[in-house]
Amino acid sequence: MLKTLFLNPPSFEGFDGGAGSRYQARREIRSFWYPTWLAQPAALVPGSRLIDAPARGLSLEDVLPLASDYELAVLHTSSPSFPSDVRVAEALKEANPRLTVGFVGAHVAVLPDESLAASTAIDFIAGNEFDYTIKEIAEGRPFEDVDGISYRVGGEIVHNRPRAILEDMDSLPHVVDVYKRDLTVEDYFIGYLYHPYVSVYTGRGCKSRCTFCLWPQTIGGHRYRTRSPAHVIEEMAKAKAYFPQAKEFFFDDDTFTDDLPRAEEIARGLGALGITWSCNAKANVPYETLKVLKDNGLRLFVVGYESGNQQILHNIKKGMRIEWAHRFSEDCHKLGIKIHGTFIVGLPGETKETIEETIRFAKQVNPHTIQVSLAAAYPGTFLYDQAQENGWLLRSQDGSRLVGEEGIQISSISYPHLSHQEIFEALGDFYRAFYFRPGKIVDMTSEMVTSPHMFKRRLREGAEFFRFLGAREDAR
Numbered sequence: 303m304l305k306t307l308f309l310n311p312p313s314f315e316g317f318d319g320g321a322g323s324r325y326q327a328r329r330e331i332r333s334f335w336y337p338t339w340l341a342q343p344a345a346l347v348p349g350s351r352l353i354d355a356p357a358r359g360l361s362l363e364d365v366l367p368l369a370s371d372y373e374l375a376v377l378h379t380s381s382p383s384f385p386s387d388v389r390v391a392e393a394l395k396e397a398n399p400r401l402t403v404g405f406v407g408a409h410v411a412v413l414p415d416e417s418l419a420a421s422t423a424i425d426f427i428a429g430n431e432f433d434y435t436i437k438e439i440a441e442g443r444p445f446e447d448v449d450g451i452s453y454r455v456g457g458e459i460v461h462n463r464p465r466a467i468l469e470d471m472d473s474l475p476h477v478v479d480v481y482k483r484d485l486t487v488e489d490y491f492i493g494y495l496y497h498p499y500v501s502v503y504t505g506r507g508c509k510s511r512c513t514f515c516l517w518p519q520t521i522g523g524h525r526y527r528t529r530s531p532a533h534v535i536e537e538m539a540k541a542k543a544y545f546p547q548a549k550e551f552f553f554d555d556d557t558f559t560d561d562l563p564r565a566e567e568i569a570r571g572l573g574a575l576g577i578t579w580s581c582n583a584k585a586n587v588p589y590e591t592l593k594v595l596k597d598n599g600l601r602l603f604v605v606g607y608e609s610g611n612q613q614i615l616h617n618i619k620k621g622m623r624i625e626w627a628h629r630f631s632e633d634c635h636k637l638g639i640k641i642h643g644t645f646i647v648g649l650p651g652e653t654k655e656t657i658e659e660t661i662r663f664a665k666q667v668n669p670h671t672i673q674v675s676l677a678a679a680y681p682g683t684f685l686y687d688q689a690q691e692n693g694w695l696l697r698s699q700d701g702s703r704l705v706g707e708e709g710i711q712i713s714s715i716s717y718p719h720l721s722h723q724e725i726f727e728a729l730g731d732f733y734r735a736f737y738f739r740p741g742k743i744v745d746m747t748s749e750m751v752t753s754p755h756m757f758k759r760r761l762r763e764g765a766e767f768f769r770f771l772g773a774r775e776d777a778r
């Protein structure tokens with residue numbers, strides 16, 4: 303077995319762009335997702351080590367001395383961080399020319415030729431689901447015998463046949479063993495989750511076909527391939543024992559509620575373990591299921607509402623009706639399930655009026671907290687092709703300019719009737735309109751006064767949030 307380093311490369315300060323972040327950027331407040339996509343192959347390669355440089359606050363100088371300790375380095379990259387990840391690969395290779403360097407992640411899966419052409423420091427790229435691909439390379443198999451990789455032979459780029467989609471999800475070892483071995487759970491923050499939290503996947507893929515959504519269109523597919531409830535519960539029992547300090551567990555499956563009977567079965571198992579948990583959900587879960595989940599420890603849903611305009615929801619193939627979202631939100635409020643609602647400004651069909659409509663909708667469904675993003679066209683998505691065909695894309699065409707110099711998301715789409723500047727400005731307006739109203743201020747303040755921990759945390763996040771808004775003002 304090759305001595306293998308799995309690396310989330312150092313990047314912009316506070317850059318949440320690693321192997322677990324869907325939309326890579328520096329956030330409004332300090333955020334780091336677990337590098338689960340790297341932890342999974344790390345769990346298959348005995349003796350490997352996983353380093354998450356951004357979350358640990360490690361610089362290139364910190365990780366460079368490791369180059370000589372390893373024979374194989376697997377770097378997770380993304381569209382916004384690719385140029386800087388290439389620089390890291392080149393520095394590692396210079397420090398140890400015998401090191402084999404592989405890149406993984408949706409960006410290289412979609413653009414294998416362009417990625418390999420970017421630097422000879424990259425020896426191979428692994429497409430789509432790369433768990434067993436990396437395992438085989440770590441076992442020392444010749445490149446020509448490994449499905450799912452692209453590499454160079456004598457200056458020519460060769461693409462091996464694609465790796466078969468993984469069907470037996472229970473064959474994947476538990477990632478929490480790698481978390482315990484290599485990560486510090488306190489490094490991971492998400493504004494709407496308790497701290498510290500621990501996050502895993504119980505399945506891959508999403509049944510929906512939202513045109514902007516990266517993972518189902520690149521790495522996960524449109525079938526929800528799942529681990530058995532028993533396999534999940536076994537891992538969560540372990541996680542509870544490993545991380546007694548964890549205040550909450552999160553299931554970061556694209557849509558955990560895509561299979562309702564299974565979600566209920568897992569919930570009952572979690573209820574028996576007595577843990578608090580949260581997950582991603584679509585705004586179409588019936589009341590009866592909500593009740594089962596809530597009664598078994600569910601605390602919060604992350605819900606992608608995206609827009610309050612029905613036509614835009616059609617345009618992006620959300621498969622959602624505004625009235626369903628209203629009913630679902632009311633049911634959650636009734637049951638005491640908190641919601642973190644996510645919205646996007648600048649999707650196809652957006653106008654100044656639809657932005658106003660979405661802000662009104664957000665206030666009506668009234669999630670506990672929100673996140674507003676700028677529409678971003680990632681290579682490999684329907685939206686990216688649509689934006690290219692219609693001439694909506696600004697700046698670089700390869701998606702690498704989705705964030706600015708500081709890693710903060712920039713508006714990369716512009717329409718003849720709605721400029722990228724107007725879209726950019728709408729984001730700050732959206733946040734102000736949602737949070738700076740009496741009901742919400744009371745809501746947030748009462749949360750602070752009931753918990754000293756929350757008090758300290760919200761103060762810090764508040765300061766970061768105002769700094770973020772200030773930085774955006776400067777960019778106007």
Ligand code: SF4
Pocket residue numbers: 508509510511512515516518556557584606620
């Ligand atoms: S429902 Fe969510 S995870 Fe699924 S495709 Fe749409 S945005 Fe992506």
